[in-house]
Amino acid sequence: MPRYESLAVGDELPSQTFPVNRTDLVRYAGAAGDFNPIHWNERFAVQVGLPNVIAHGMFTMAQAVRVVTDWVGDPGAVVEYGVRFTKPVVVPDDGVGASIEVFGKIAALLEDNKVRVDLTAMSAGQKVLGRAIAVVRVP
Template sequence: MPRYENLAVGDELPAQSFPVDRADLVRYAGAAGDFNPIHWNERFAVQVGLPNVIAHGMFTMAQAIRVVTDWAGDPSAVVEYGVRFTKPVIVPDDGVGASIEVSGKISALLEDNKVRVELTAVSAGQKVLGRSVAVVRLL
C-alpha cells in the first residue's frame, strides 16, 4: 500500500485496460441479478435505440475502481466512490468485445491520511464515466 507522506497531487496511478465480452456480461448479470436484455440481446438493444448490447453501468464502475484497489493493495481502503455514467460501453459479439481503459491521478491530499483520486474511463475513444472520484485512506 502506498504511504500517504510519499504522495503528491498530480501523481498518477498505473493505468489499466479491462477487456469486456458478452460472457463477462452474462456472468455479471447472474451475480447482480440484472437480466435486462439490453445487456445480452442485440436485437432488443437495437430495438430500444442502442447501437448494440451495452455493459451494465455498475460493471463499468466496478472495473474502473480496480485501478484504485490494485494501487492501494486493499479494497477496504476505498472509503468513498462515485461516478456519473456518461456513455455506455458497447460490447459487440465479434469475438473481441470491448475494452475499458482506466487511468487515475491524485487530485487532493486530505485529512486522516486520505487522498482523492480522479479516474478517467474510456471505451472506443469515448469517456464512459464522468466525475469518477474515489477517496482512499492510506497508511
Template sequence: MPRYEDLAVGEQLPSQTFPVCRGDLIHYAGASGDFNEIHWNERIAVQVGLPNVIAHGMFTMAQAIRIVTDWVGDPAAVVEYGVRFTKPVVVPDDGVGASVEYSGKVGALLGDNKVRVDLTAVSAGRKVLGRAVAVVRVP
C-alpha cells in the same frame, strides 16, 4: 502500497485496460441479478435505440475501482466512491468485444491519511464515466 507522506497531487496511478465480452456481461448479470435484455440481446438493444448490447454501468464502475484497490493494496481502504455514467460501453458480438482503459491520478490530499483519486474510463475513444472519484485511506 503508497504512503500518505510520499504522495503528491497529480501523481498517476498505474493505468489498466480490461476487456469486456458478452460472456462477462452474462456472468455479471447472474451475480448482480440485472438481466435487462439490453445487456445481452442485440435485437432488443437496437430496438430501444442503442447501437448494440451495452455493458452494465455498475460493471464498468466496478472495473474502474480495481485500479484504486490494486494501487492501495486493500479494498477496505476505499472510504467513498461515486461516478456518473456518461456513455455506454458498447460490446459487439464479434469474438473481440470491447475494452475499457482506466487511469487515475491523485486529485487531492485531504488530510487524516485520505486521498481523493480522480478516475478516467475510456472505451472506443469515448469517455464512459464522468466525475469518477474515490476517497481512499492510505497509511
C-alpha cells in the same frame, strides 16, 4: 502499498485496460440479478435505440475502481466512490468485445491519511464515466 507521506497531487496511478465480452456481461448479470436484455440481447438493444448490447453501468464502475484497489492493495481502503455515467460501453459479439481503459490521478491530499483519486474511464475513444472520484485511506 503507497505511503501517504510520499504522495503528491498530480501523481498518476498505474493505468489499466480491462477487456469486456458478452460472457463477462452474462456472468455479471447472474451475480447482480440484472437480466435486462440490453445487456445480452443484441436484437432487443437495437430495437430500443442502442447501437448494440451495452455493459451494465455498475460493471463499468466496478472495473474502473480496480485501478484504485490494485494501487492501494486493499479494497476496504476505498471509503467513498461515485461516478456519473456519460456513455455506455458497447460490447459487440465479434470475438473481441470491448475494452475499458482507466487512468487515475491524485487530485487532493485530505485529512486522516486520505487521498482523492480522480479516474478517467474510456471505451472506443469515448469517456464512459464522468466525475469518477474515489476517496482512499492510505497508510
